[in-house]
Amino acid sequence: MSIRIGIFGYGNLGRGVEAAIRQNPDMTLAAVFTRRDPSTLKINTEGVPVLNISDAEKMVNDIDVMILCGGSATDLPTQTPETVKLFNVVDSFDTHAKIPEHFEAVDSAAKESGKVGIISVGWDPGLFSLNRLYGSAVLSEGKDYTFWGKGVSQGHSDAIRRVKGVLDAKQYTIPVEEALDAVRSGSELELTTRQKHIRECFVVAKDGADTKKIEAEIKSMPNYFADYDTTVHFITKEELDRDHSGIPHGGFVIRSGKTGFNKEHNHIIEYSLKLDSNPEFTASVLVAYARAAYKLSLDKVSGCKTVLDIPPAYLSAKSGAELRKELL
Amino acid sequence: MSIRIGIFGYGNLGRGVEAAIRQNPDMTLAAVFTRRDPSTLKINTEGVPVLNISDAEKMVNDIDVMILCGGSATDLPTQTPETVKLFNVVDSFDTHAKIPEHFEAVDSAAKESGKVGIISVGWDPGLFSLNRLYGSAVLSEGKDYTFWGKGVSQGHSDAIRRVKGVLDAKQYTIPVEEALDAVRSGSELELTTRQKHIRECFVVAKDGADTKKIEAEIKSMPNYFADYDTTVHFITKEELDRDHSGIPHGGFVIRSGKTGFNKEHNHIIEYSLKLDSNPEFTASVLVAYARAAYKLSLDKVSGCKTVLDIPPAYLSAKSGAELRKELL
Numbered sequence: 001m002s003i004r005i006g007i008f009g010y011g012n013l014g015r016g017v018e019a020a021i022r023q024n025p026d027m028t029l030a031a032v033f034t035r036r037d038p039s040t041l042k043i044n045t046e047g048v049p050v051l052n053i054s055d056a057e058k059m060v061n062d063i064d065v066m067i068l069c070g071g072s073a074t075d076l077p078t079q080t081p082e083t084v085k086l087f088n089v090v091d092s093f094d095t096h097a098k099i100p101e102h103f104e105a106v107d108s109a110a111k112e113s114g115k116v117g118i119i120s121v122g123w124d125p126g127l128f129s130l131n132r133l134y135g136s137a138v139l140s141e142g143k144d145y146t147f148w149g150k151g152v153s154q155g156h157s158d159a160i161r162r163v164k165g166v167l168d169a170k171q172y173t174i175p176v177e178e179a180l181d182a183v184r185s186g187s188e189l190e191l192t193t194r195q196k197h198i199r200e201c202f203v204v205a206k207d208g209a210d211t212k213k214i215e216a217e218i219k220s221m222p223n224y225f226a227d228y229d230t231t232v233h234f235i236t237k238e239e240l241d242r243d244h245s246g247i248p249h250g251g252f253v254i255r256s257g258k259t260g261f262n263k264e265h266n267h268i269i270e271y272s273l274k275l276d277s278n279p280e281f282t283a284s285v286l287v288a289y290a291r292a293a294y295k296l297s298l299d300k301v302s303g304c305k306t307v308l309d310i311p312p313a314y315l316s317a318k319s320g321a322e323l324r325k326e327l328l
Numbered sequence: 329m330s331i332r333i334g335i336f337g338y339g340n341l342g343r344g345v346e347a348a349i350r351q352n353p354d355m356t357l358a359a360v361f362t363r364r365d366p367s368t369l370k371i372n373t374e375g376v377p378v379l380n381i382s383d384a385e386k387m388v389n390d391i392d393v394m395i396l397c398g399g400s401a402t403d404l405p406t407q408t409p410e411t412v413k414l415f416n417v418v419d420s421f422d423t424h425a426k427i428p429e430h431f432e433a434v435d436s437a438a439k440e441s442g443k444v445g446i447i448s449v450g451w452d453p454g455l456f457s458l459n460r461l462y463g464s465a466v467l468s469e470g471k472d473y474t475f476w477g478k479g480v481s482q483g484h485s486d487a488i489r490r491v492k493g494v495l496d497a498k499q500y501t502i503p504v505e506e507a508l509d510a511v512r513s514g515s516e517l518e519l520t521t522r523q524k525h526i527r528e529c530f531v532v533a534k535d536g537a538d539t540k541k542i543e544a545e546i547k548s549m550p551n552y553f554a555d556y557d558t559t560v561h562f563i564t565k566e567e568l569d570r571d572h573s574g575i576p577h578g579g580f581v582i583r584s585g586k587t588g589f590n591k592e593h594n595h596i597i598e599y600s601l602k603l604d605s606n607p608e609f610t611a612s613v614l615v616a617y618a619r620a621a622y623k624l625s626l627d628k629v630s631g632c633k634t635v636l637d638i639p640p641a642y643l644s645a646k647s648g649a650e651l652r653k654e655l656l
Contacts, residue, residue, distance in 0.1 A: 018589075019587060023469050044589055099656050100649065100652055120656055125656045127462065127466070130640055132655045133640050133641070133651065134455065134643065137643035137644045140348075140616075259344070259347060259605060259608040259609060259611070259612055260347055260605065261346075265603075265605040265608055265609075266604050267603050268600075269455075269599075269601055270600045270602075271459075271600075272597075272598045273597055274512075274595065276594050280593055284467060288465040306656055308640050308651050308655070308656065309640075311636070311637050311639050312458055312635070312638075313461070316464070316465045320636070323636050324634060325427070327457050327460045328427050328448055328636065
């Protein structure tokens with residue numbers, strides 16, 4: 001039997017989930033839910049109903065797992081606890097500081113409804129969190145480092161677009177190669193914000209805008225740019241659209257640690273991602289964890305879970321015996 | 329309360345476990361078991377009893393998890409199913425082809441005794457298996473690649489030592505850099521054995537031995553060397569002891585896959601290890617999974633498990649709330 005998936009929110013992430021479901025023969029897309037007027041939405045899959053989110057309740061018997069594709073700032077804090085009252089859910093809540101609070105809200109709603117809610121699924125939080133956990137559990141004396149990029153930061157791009165005189169912009173977060181190499185050498189150093197990442201900005205200025213002033217304003221922006229070495233390039237709208245329309249991302253989690261009676265041996269565990277499409281990759285992780293949510297529900301598990309709680313085998317469509325034979 | 333660990337077998341791996349226990353404040357070493365006369369064995373930890381393996385039964389109330397440090401060829405196939413009748417156990421059984429059979433033997437013994445046995449723990453099988461699983465579950469259309477090295481292969485070093493005229497030898501398995509780069513570029517190619525790894529041998533010949541003949545014999549050895557580009561260096565015993573006494577290892581698991589409605593986006597997930605000491609790192613993984621075995625036993629779980637079955641959080645001494653706050 002196929003796992004019936006609902007998509008709740010149809011932006012970049014929702015479309016990524018729709019594409020990922022096609023790559024997993026044990027799943028089918030049951031419905032797409034939108035806040036817009038459903039008649040205005042054209043999805044990529046024939047014959048699948050598009051409904052308003054207010055009609056989700058009518059689909060409780062037709063959906064095994066709902067994948068929530070809203071944003072962490074305003075959508076998920078209310079959507080996930082609400083939706084888990086009716087469905088098993090998976091979300092990509094990524095406001096690190098608010099995860100404990102979100103967990104509690106989803107956990108109590110899910111325990112009451114007897115459903116499973118897996119939160120904060122994606123790559124960071126998500127696969128990177130797993131690697132921070134495995135690394136620190138195995139090399140208990142050591143240090144871990146997370147680097148992001150090279151990739152587009154939506155938040156930083158938005159911040160530039162709010163600067164007066166800016167028409168459009170894309171910002172890339174780039175790990176500093178020397179810092180990566182130093183960490184890989186096992187030196188376990190303390191790195192400042194400036195030492196870990198640089199920020200590269202591609203900016204389209206409005207006609208007649210003062211580019212010197214724009215550049216100075218970007219570079220001095222607190223939190224976003226002031227603590228980093230930032231480069232600003234002014235380009236045309238055509239160049240921006242031609243060369244910077246993708247949403248690549250990636251990064252590194254490195255654990256450096258020591259073993260031995262005299263801590264005489266160094267070890268480096270490195271995990272890295274190079275992603276052509278951040279939302280599609282995140283969507284692929286969500287879909288794998290939707291499978292896990294479904295299996296947990298068959299086990300009669302309820303409550304909130306994170307990637308740290310899920311047995312890895314639950315992500316796979318293969319049986320335990322197949323996995324032991326083929327992958328172990 | 330501290331988790332009480334027994335070490336069963338005191339070679340390189342057993343000593344690595346002893347060292348790793350010191351790095352984990354929630355654990356104590358309860359006893360070391362040896363096949364030798366215990367009075368002849370000097371361990372590195374004061375005040376811990378050394379017993380003959382035949383006396384293990386007397387310690388059933390003093391040990392929470394027994395870590396089996398024997399070899400996969402002859403020790404573990406019988407030791408693990410036998411020992412799990414009395415203790416929760418963790419082993420590093422690494423004969424990939426025989427894992428299903430070993431699993432069944434341990435599973436039935438463990439279910440009967442009500443204990444947990446976690447098998448095939450280490451880095452391959454182990455952490456590499458986890459990465460093959462996560463990678464293939466997330467990027468369901470793609471290909472994975474495992475490369476080993478640079479590191480010492482004990483089996484290949486032993487094979488060289490059996491060649492007539494050889495006094496001693498060390499063999500390094502080295503991944504081919506061009507193959508790694510090709511895989512990282514997302515080209516999803518089929519690689520032959522020869523294209524993936526080269527083999528470098530450091531050989532001490534006996535006085536008067538025919539080194540040309542030794543070299544030819546090594547390079548043509550079926551299974552071990554014939555399918556590889558192999559380099560043979562003749563060095564002195566002093567050089568071997570000075571420059572090649574370590575047991576480093578490592579390797580790479582790379583998943584290359586595509587997403588998107590038209591499979592237009594490439595993604596690369598890369599996991600790598602650079603280990604100064606293969607046995608100490610493997611021991612550190614065993615110790616983390618001993619913690620998991622202990623937690624599973626508190627949950628009243630019994631039977632055989634592998635790394636693919638264990639919720640990641642079970643490896644950590646931290647609570648779920650701490651992990652969500654600090655690592656997620």
